[in-house]
Amino acid sequence: xxxxxxxxxxxxxxxxxxxxxxxxxxxxxxxxxxxxxxxxxxxxxxxxxxxxxxxxxxxxxxxxxxxxxxxxxxxxxxxxxxxxxxxxxxxxxxxxxxxxxxxxxxxxxxxxxxxxxxxxxxxxxxxxxxxxxxxxxxxxxxxxxxxxxxxxxxxxxxxxxxxxxxxxxxxxxxxxxxxxxxxxxxxxxxxxxxxxxxxxxxxxxxxxxxxxxxxxxxxxxxxxxxxxxxxxxxxxxxxxxxxxxxxxxxxxxxxxxxxxxxxxxxxxxxxxxx
Amino acid sequence: xxxxxxxxxxxxxxxxxxxxxxxxxxxxxxxxxxxxxxxxxxxxxxxxxxxxxxxxxxxxxxxxxxxxxxxxxxxxxxxxxxxxxxxxxxxxxxxxxxxxxxxxxxxxxxxxxxxxxxxxxxxxxxxxxxxxxxxxxxxxxxxxxxxxxxxxxxxxxxxxxxxxxxxxxxxxxxxxxxxxxxxxxxxxxxxxxxxxxxxxxxxxxxxxxxxxxxxxxxxxxxxxxxxxxxxxxxxxxxxxxxxxxxxxxxxxxxxxxxxxxxxxxxxxxxxxxxxxxxxxxxxxxxxxxxxxxxxxxx
Numbered sequence: 001x002x003x004x005x006x007x008x009x010x011x012x013x014x015x016x017x018x019x020x021x022x023x024x025x026x027x028x029x030x031x032x033x034x035x036x037x038x039x040x041x042x043x044x045x046x047x048x049x050x051x052x053x054x055x056x057x058x059x060x061x062x063x064x065x066x067x068x069x070x071x072x073x074x075x076x077x078x079x080x081x082x083x084x085x086x087x088x089x090x091x092x093x094x095x096x097x098x099x100x101x102x103x104x105x106x107x108x109x110x111x112x113x114x115x116x117x118x119x120x121x122x123x124x125x126x127x128x129x130x131x132x133x134x135x136x137x138x139x140x141x142x143x144x145x146x147x148x149x150x151x152x153x154x155x156x157x158x159x160x161x162x163x164x165x166x167x168x169x170x171x172x173x174x175x176x177x178x179x180x181x182x183x184x185x186x187x188x189x190x191x192x193x194x195x196x197x198x199x200x201x202x203x204x205x206x207x208x209x210x211x212x213x214x215x216x217x218x219x220x221x222x223x224x225x226x227x228x229x230x231x232x233x234x235x236x237x238x239x240x241x242x243x244x245x246x247x248x249x250x251x252x253x254x255x256x257x258x259x260x261x262x263x264x265x266x267x268x269x270x271x272x273x274x
Numbered sequence: 275x276x277x278x279x280x281x282x283x284x285x286x287x288x289x290x291x292x293x294x295x296x297x298x299x300x301x302x303x304x305x306x307x308x309x310x311x312x313x314x315x316x317x318x319x320x321x322x323x324x325x326x327x328x329x330x331x332x333x334x335x336x337x338x339x340x341x342x343x344x345x346x347x348x349x350x351x352x353x354x355x356x357x358x359x360x361x362x363x364x365x366x367x368x369x370x371x372x373x374x375x376x377x378x379x380x381x382x383x384x385x386x387x388x389x390x391x392x393x394x395x396x397x398x399x400x401x402x403x404x405x406x407x408x409x410x411x412x413x414x415x416x417x418x419x420x421x422x423x424x425x426x427x428x429x430x431x432x433x434x435x436x437x438x439x440x441x442x443x444x445x446x447x448x449x450x451x452x453x454x455x456x457x458x459x460x461x462x463x464x465x466x467x468x469x470x471x472x473x474x475x476x477x478x479x480x481x482x483x484x485x486x487x488x489x490x491x492x493x494x495x496x497x498x499x500x501x502x503x504x505x506x507x508x509x510x511x512x513x514x515x516x517x518x519x520x521x522x523x524x525x526x527x528x529x530x531x532x533x534x535x536x537x538x539x540x541x542x543x544x545x546x547x548x549x550x551x552x553x554x555x556x557x558x559x560x561x562x563x564x565x566x567x568x569x570x571x572x
Contacts, residue, residue: 162388166399
């Protein structure tokens with residue numbers, strides 16, 4: 001049994017994949033509680049797709065992919081945020097237009113290069129086994145940054161998520177906090193890019209947090225549970241990927257989906273966690 | 275414990291020379307910065323050139339038919355919405371200069387499934403007293419406990435907010451306003467859907483706060499209750515129809531102007547005229563008609 005458990009990690013790339021998965025499991029799931037509570041799932045999905053042009057440009061210029069993703073992610077997060085403040089279009093329509101347009105631009109740019117299909121697959125569904133030490137370093141710095149920022153603004157984020165009018169009467173910097181949350185979402189998407197990829201990103205943002213929301217009615221507990229579920233999904237996914245020889249990104253997402261199913265069944269039978 | 279009393283019990287420090295609220299020539303237009311609601315044409319007025327003041331320590335009832343602009347007025351007073359024209363002062367300054375305005379929303383506006391406990395909700399009122407980058411300290415939790423005690427909700431502290439009754443929900447949000455150290459309390463339909471004992475409990479709390487010098491503005495559609503329980507009334511229908519003591523405001527003439535065709539008049543046994551006003555803008559005239567003198571729904 002121990003041998004079975006340790007076997008995958010005799011390879012350096014599997015060990016790096018494990019650390020990357022654990023990191024993403026925690027960061028995505030903790031930020032995901034805000035995504036679920038604030039109804040930002042579509043926004044998160046769109047944001048993941050809009051970073052593609054940035055990633056492709058970085059890829060073609062031989063720059064770090066994270067850099068391209070980060071710049072593009074933060075710019076579109078703020079752009080979509082600003083657009084939804086205006087009333088030209090409904091928010092989801094505006095997001096849909098930008099999301100599809102930028103994603104198409106990314107695919108078009110990539111299609112002009114030689115190794116189109118393989119690269120696109122990596123961007124769309126992750127390339128967990130290709131995570132380098134440098135990637136891991138950048139992901140860790142960004143991921144810890146996201147978690148620390150959530151820690152610093154926990155009570156302010158709670159107020160703007162629960163009751164915007166209260167935030168206004170207390171003269172909190174509402175607009176700043178809303179944008180900060182969008183930027184954190186963009187950074188989180190960048191952190192998870194290589195693990196689950198663009199197309200499956202929304203699953204890591206939403207599924208563990210949604211599972212946790214079924215089990216508790218307290219935000220702090222929900223964050224901890226969500227992180228636990230995200231980590232567990234990462235570990236289960238990685239083993240399934242190794243032993244069943246399936247793509248790692250989808251394996252992690254399927255594990256998260258399975259855990260959500262268990263939480264759904266369990267929430268009917270178990271009392272809520274304080 | 276002395277500081278707790280200062281926060282929750284007596285706050286004699288509330289002594290302002292300016293009135294608590296001064297609204298001067300304020301109009302609000304639809305289709306300004308925000309989108310025009312469906313079915314309304316752009317440029318229409320939600321509030322038309324209104325002016326009034328609320329003195330410190332006063333309890334003002336805002337009444338009027340549905341769509342009269344009560345909610346818009348509350349958005350103005352809480353600073354969520356800016357006036358298209360005119361000027362609003364709170365304690366002699368801009369609303370943005372104050373953190374003492376507390377807004378207790380209509381119960382229907384709150385997501386009751388949100389994962390927070392009663393104590394968490396009350397603690398939200400402390401957020402800007404705690405300050406940026408800080409977590410609640412023991413003093414803050416003591417204040418939360420004291421605020422809950424003041425509204426008789428100590429035993430609810432660890433309950434999830436979805437498990438409260440209507441009256442309990444309302445009391446918890448008043449406790450949050452106390453934690454905010456409010457001097458101007460805005461309550462939007464606080465009694466809607468509550469049974470008589472719950473309404474009484476809320477009024478006991480509000481009367482206590484008034485004794486401490488807290489100014490209150492309360493939206494309600496219950497004219498009878500407003501007449502009995504409030505110092506001042508504001509009868510609104512986009513413009514101010516009448517403003518003053520309840521008996522000056524609740525005249526057949528003013529009510530007719532505010533409620534238009536939805537007003538009904540009969541004579542009782544002593545041949546005294548009795549006004550009947552529907553609880554809300556009526557579709558079916560047979561239902562929900564309140565006798566303003568007896569408070570009985572016929």
